[in-house]
Amino acid sequence: MALAAGARVQARALLRPWSRVPSAAPGRTPAAGGGGPGARCFGSPRVLVEPDPAAGVAVMKLRKPPVNSLSLELLTELVISLEKLENDKSFQGVIITSDSPGIFSAGLDLMEMCGRDPAHYAEYWKAMQELWLRLYLSHLVLICAVNGVSPAGGCLLALSCDYRILADNPKYTIGLNETQLGIVAPFWFADTLVNTIGHRAAERALQLGLLFPPAEALQVGIVDQVVPEDQVQSTARSVMAQWLAVPDHARQLTKNLMRKATADRLLKQRDADIQNFVSFISRDSIQKSLHVYIEKLQKKKG
Amino acid sequence: MALAAGARVQARALLRPWSRVPSAAPGRTPAAGGGGPGARCFGSPRVLVEPDPAAGVAVMKLRKPPVNSLSLELLTELVISLEKLENDKSFQGVIITSDSPGIFSAGLDLMEMCGRDPAHYAEYWKAMQELWLRLYLSHLVLICAVNGVSPAGGCLLALSCDYRILADNPKYTIGLNETQLGIVAPFWFADTLVNTIGHRAAERALQLGLLFPPAEALQVGIVDQVVPEDQVQSTARSVMAQWLAVPDHARQLTKNLMRKATADRLLKQRDADIQNFVSFISRDSIQKSLHVYIEKLQKKKG
Amino acid sequence: MALAAGARVQARALLRPWSRVPSAAPGRTPAAGGGGPGARCFGSPRVLVEPDPAAGVAVMKLRKPPVNSLSLELLTELVISLEKLENDKSFQGVIITSDSPGIFSAGLDLMEMCGRDPAHYAEYWKAMQELWLRLYLSHLVLICAVNGVSPAGGCLLALSCDYRILADNPKYTIGLNETQLGIVAPFWFADTLVNTIGHRAAERALQLGLLFPPAEALQVGIVDQVVPEDQVQSTARSVMAQWLAVPDHARQLTKNLMRKATADRLLKQRDADIQNFVSFISRDSIQKSLHVYIEKLQKKKG
Numbered sequence: 001m002a003l004a005a006g007a008r009v010q011a012r013a014l015l016r017p018w019s020r021v022p023s024a025a026p027g028r029t030p031a032a033g034g035g036g037p038g039a040r041c042f043g044s045p046r047v048l049v050e051p052d053p054a055a056g057v058a059v060m061k062l063r064k065p066p067v068n069s070l071s072l073e074l075l076t077e078l079v080i081s082l083e084k085l086e087n088d089k090s091f092q093g094v095i096i097t098s099d100s101p102g103i104f105s106a107g108l109d110l111m112e113m114c115g116r117d118p119a120h121y122a123e124y125w126k127a128m129q130e131l132w133l134r135l136y137l138s139h140l141v142l143i144c145a146v147n148g149v150s151p152a153g154g155c156l157l158a159l160s161c162d163y164r165i166l167a168d169n170p171k172y173t174i175g176l177n178e179t180q181l182g183i184v185a186p187f188w189f190a191d192t193l194v195n196t197i198g199h200r201a202a203e204r205a206l207q208l209g210l211l212f213p214p215a216e217a218l219q220v221g222i223v224d225q226v227v228p229e230d231q232v233q234s235t236a237r238s239v240m241a242q243w244l245a246v247p248d249h250a251r252q253l254t255k256n257l258m259r260k261a262t263a264d265r266l267l268k269q270r271d272a273d274i275q276n277f278v279s280f281i282s283r284d285s286i287q288k289s290l291h292v293y294i295e296k297l298q299k300k301k302g
Numbered sequence: 303m304a305l306a307a308g309a310r311v312q313a314r315a316l317l318r319p320w321s322r323v324p325s326a327a328p329g330r331t332p333a334a335g336g337g338g339p340g341a342r343c344f345g346s347p348r349v350l351v352e353p354d355p356a357a358g359v360a361v362m363k364l365r366k367p368p369v370n371s372l373s374l375e376l377l378t379e380l381v382i383s384l385e386k387l388e389n390d391k392s393f394q395g396v397i398i399t400s401d402s403p404g405i406f407s408a409g410l411d412l413m414e415m416c417g418r419d420p421a422h423y424a425e426y427w428k429a430m431q432e433l434w435l436r437l438y439l440s441h442l443v444l445i446c447a448v449n450g451v452s453p454a455g456g457c458l459l460a461l462s463c464d465y466r467i468l469a470d471n472p473k474y475t476i477g478l479n480e481t482q483l484g485i486v487a488p489f490w491f492a493d494t495l496v497n498t499i500g501h502r503a504a505e506r507a508l509q510l511g512l513l514f515p516p517a518e519a520l521q522v523g524i525v526d527q528v529v530p531e532d533q534v535q536s537t538a539r540s541v542m543a544q545w546l547a548v549p550d551h552a553r554q555l556t557k558n559l560m561r562k563a564t565a566d567r568l569l570k571q572r573d574a575d576i577q578n579f580v581s582f583i584s585r586d587s588i589q590k591s592l593h594v595y596i597e598k599l600q601k602k603k604g
Numbered sequence: 605m606a607l608a609a610g611a612r613v614q615a616r617a618l619l620r621p622w623s624r625v626p627s628a629a630p631g632r633t634p635a636a637g638g639g640g641p642g643a644r645c646f647g648s649p650r651v652l653v654e655p656d657p658a659a660g661v662a663v664m665k666l667r668k669p670p671v672n673s674l675s676l677e678l679l680t681e682l683v684i685s686l687e688k689l690e691n692d693k694s695f696q697g698v699i700i701t702s703d704s705p706g707i708f709s710a711g712l713d714l715m716e717m718c719g720r721d722p723a724h725y726a727e728y729w730k731a732m733q734e735l736w737l738r739l740y741l742s743h744l745v746l747i748c749a750v751n752g753v754s755p756a757g758g759c760l761l762a763l764s765c766d767y768r769i770l771a772d773n774p775k776y777t778i779g780l781n782e783t784q785l786g787i788v789a790p791f792w793f794a795d796t797l798v799n800t801i802g803h804r805a806a807e808r809a810l811q812l813g814l815l816f817p818p819a820e821a822l823q824v825g826i827v828d829q830v831v832p833e834d835q836v837q838s839t840a841r842s843v844m845a846q847w848l849a850v851p852d853h854a855r856q857l858t859k860n861l862m863r864k865a866t867a868d869r870l871l872k873q874r875d876a877d878i879q880n881f882v883s884f885i886s887r888d889s890i891q892k893s894l895h896v897y898i899e900k901l902q903k904k905k906g
Contacts, residue, residue: 012673029348124385160812184556195803199497200523203560208545221804247786251811254788258807272480484851500826501799505862509766509855510847602769 008044015138020086032120044077048099053090058242059233060085061099067106068098070153074109082134092244093141095236096161101229102174104146108151110297113241114290118278125277128153129270132188137263139252146223150174151211152181158223159192162243162255164237165215167229174222175181178210182289183280186273188266197221346379348399356583361535362387369408372455377429378380378409384436390464394546397538398463403531406448406474409455412599416592418581427579430455431572435489439463439565441554443545447538448525452472452476453513454483461494461524464545464557467538468516469531475513476524482511484591488575490568497564499523552588607611646680652703657694661844663837664689667703671710674757676711678788681730696848697745699840700765705833708750709775711757714901718894729881732757733874736792739764741829741867743856744849749840750827754778755815756785762827764797766847766859770818771833777815778826782814786893787884790877794869799866801825 006195043049048061060081062068085091098104112124135142135157142161150158150166155174166172175192178185185193193202199221204210205246226298228233243251266273280286306518310366345351352365362383364370382432387393389470400406412569437444437459444463454458460466468474478495487508496506503522506512516528531538543552568575582588649654652665659839666672689695702708715726739746739761742896746765754762759778762768770776780797782789789797789810797806805824808814818830831839870877884890 050880101640109822128434142790169378179548179552180554182552184559187559190559197804197806198802199498199560200499203557204465204526206556206560207549209552235466239634246783246812250783250786250788250813254783254794254810255807257788258803332832336892481850481854481858484854486854486861489861492858492861500802502801505799505859506767506828508862510850511854 007186010014010165011104022082033300035189036046043081044072046074047077049081049085049204051085051091055239055240056092056244057095058085058088058091058093059095062096062105065100067103068100068154069109069111070111070128070131070157071284072112075131076122079127079131079134082138082140086138086140092138092248093143093240093242094138095143095145095232095233096157097145097236098148101147101167103148104150104156104174105154106149107151107155110290110294113281114287116293118282121278122274126270126272127190129266129273132156132160132192133138133263133266136192137256140279141234143240145232146172146174147229148172148191151177152194153183154224154294156192156204159196163225164218164223165225165232165239166223167232168214168226169229173213174217175209175211176206177209177211183286186277187233188273191262193222195259209246214222218246239267261270308359316431323370327486335421343534348373348376349379349383351383351387354507357393358392358546359391360387360398361397361399363399363401364453366405370400370402370403370456371411371413372430372433372459373411374414374429376485377426379432381429381433381436384440384442385584388440388442388476394550395445395542396440397445397447397535397542398459399535399538401452403449403469404473405450406476407456407459408451408543409453409457414594415583416589416596417513418604420584423580423583424576427576428572431490431568431575434462434567435492435565438494438561439558441557443542443553445538445542445545447534448474448476448535451513452485453479457524458491458494462496463542465527466525467527467534467541468519468525469527469534470514470516470528471531475515477511477513477520478508479511479558479569481509485588488579490564493564493567495524497561500523584601618750618835618851621639628736631729638705644703647685650678652677652889653685653686653689655689655695659841659844660694660696660848662689662695663672663699663701665703666709669704670830671707672702672704672758673713673715674732674761675678676716677712678732678793679728679735683731683735683738690742690744690748694727695744696852697747697844698742698836698845699747699749700750700761701749701840703835705751705771706791707752707766708754708778709761710753711755711759714894714898717885717899722886725876725882728875733792733870733877736760736764736796737867738795739868740863741860743859745844745855747840747844747847749779749836750776751833751836752776753815756789759826760793762798763800767829767843768827769823769829769831769836769843770827771836772818774817776862778815778821779813780810781813781815785897787890790881792866792877795866795869797826799863819861837883 039046041050043061043063046062048063050059050061052058062074062078064071064074068074082094085094108128113121124223142163144158144161146158146161146164147164148167149172151173155176158174166174176185176189179188190202191205193206196202197220199207205212205220205222212220212222214223217223218226225235225239233275307493321330323381323528324356343352345362348364350365352361352363354360362380364376364380366373366376379531387396409428415423446460446461446463446466448467448468450465451474455476457478460476468476478491479489480491492504495508498504499507499522507522507524508513514522514524516524518523520528527541528536614688614743644778645652647664649668650666652667654663656662664682666678666682668675668678672678689698712732717725736752746767748765748768750762750768750770752771757782763780770778772883780789780793782793782827794806794810794850797810799804801809802823809816809826810823815839816824817828821827822830829839829843
């Protein structure tokens, strides 16, 4: 597949900060990852990877406090982590979750979209496309353990997996709420939502920028399961076991059969989509809105 | 957009009968419409428009007794009213409803399709296409307050809006029941239904020509909400307020993103679709069926 | 339509074994079929046809014990039976069911796919395509009375009909479970499932190779109705009456409108699809898997 040669080069340039990091799960015996006799946590500064090669599974945790916003660095590290796991035959499945329960991911990083030059916007958007393409077509089984609020790009991350489990907390809403911020979800965000909840529900959710609390999220089908907060990770493990019981090659081909046309729509107009994003985000009116919004967020924190 | 130059010319020719008319809502203070300090009802003979510029909303009422059949004149006046509201920046939303509770609209006007010449059929069908294209892609928020029975073309009108509220009366059925009359819903009617209730439900409903009573209509998703009959208009108002709270430009672009491909399918083969309609409706067998059906209806009335 | 000239020739070559056979329904008065004054059962060795020309309906029963696997002969006889009923104006509808309650159909016949030469695989696959195209676009109303387990190709048969009634027996599961056997459902199997249960449910069901027991089958929409086992045939009759009450020509055109694009996808790449099948099934690894699987099945029986 001709995915993002550019982003890959960039990813490699980032390999230097890549390093093994101590496991966040105390009491768990760390061992050598990547097909070795045991598993040691590894990852990059913003993505913690806890491998369990015996099970063929790794847990990938977003770790960019405070809200796991999808900065260029986080996007790139996510692509690298995923690529690394895909190239390691020890792994058939990945559980994606947040290292900061309460926030799965706040979505696109407004700081990457405000006050920068067009070349930066283009690089940023290409990285966003790359992550989606990688996730959506990954031959790995991807289970999303949504352990926190998940708007916009955070929701897209979840939608790009094979199965979504949401913690049953009324604060943990999920949805593509771009219109509420005065922006428009790109067509491939919309396609991914339509493929998940159907055309009508997607049309309404996208126009209104709806964020669904757990019960509604389950009903509309934006997540597959809602479980008590302390059971999200264990449920993800059992669901993963069910998916890994399927002959892997047949499952991979079937996934590709179901998703290729949607991914191809972006691949065929990838540069145009980048140009659209750059010219949209560069508009004075949008820059002003983002600026106001960021200031509001910063006051809220302060 | 290159919509219906022909129908527009015709619409302008009809502008002469256009006139301010007394409001049908007694007790409401009439005031100047169109962005002025207040609102006065206006409209055309068959379409009553009650503007509320303070709220950014107008109510558009079909007024072609006894059954609001979509005659060429009604279609043209609907297009003109909509165009007028779209060009007036005071309005962001329109509630479409019937001035004759009990009948939302009986759909296509059989009198326009029976015993006329091909040029008339072509003109009529072009006007029908034009209304659908206008409604389906309108940048205004369109809420349909379905306060009566709504078969065939009446149902299409409702499906072309952004949200549908049906009065909870078992007589108020809604659906594309063309096959029951021995005719076939055109592909863009079918597309609109598929986009609303999905492929399988649409396939079954279209083949059987199903008319759904309120509970079933809600379950299959052909309407979004069912409320007691006396709450249809007030519910439409509150739903409208929810939709108008979304930043308007982002919502408009999102609506276009979701609907453009479906509208383009018709735009790309608009003339062929007209030719299909003309040759289908001109068939002796169809003319005979329509004739018999019209006589039956007239006896029923008499 | 330019369907399967090849398969037709072959079908004609099989016409010799075609013969009237005694009815399997004792107590029912056999009479002359095909529009005659009454109805006599007819059919071919593997397809029993019980005509009821007075009702305009025939019941077509799969009769290839023990599991109604879709051998080349069964596929060909099904196509011939269907063609015969389509060409006989006495019939507007067909109820498809199994002559061996407990098994609707086990799907593709592994014996046709194992240890044969490429020419045979190609012939077999063309016959499978032909059956699907015939069923999916049939102008007859097809009601499927699913009176037994219905995996893979058996499920496809059911999905290609207009309405599916499943006997309420927890053993009677239905689904496209190809991945569980290490193979991949072809794109037109997937398209048919997507058209029935939507993209998301199809994606999950296909990846996991899910077989749905009755309650789940109804909920996901892979069948339209679940009834007690002894009411499957009578329910099929009443549902058929509802469908036959619709003006036939309008219903046929509407069915074609809804299904043509999906059928065309296969027609446009029919040869490529055959080549894909032949090269996939000819692989050593697949041949070995099938061999092991067949041996396991045979031991199970013995």
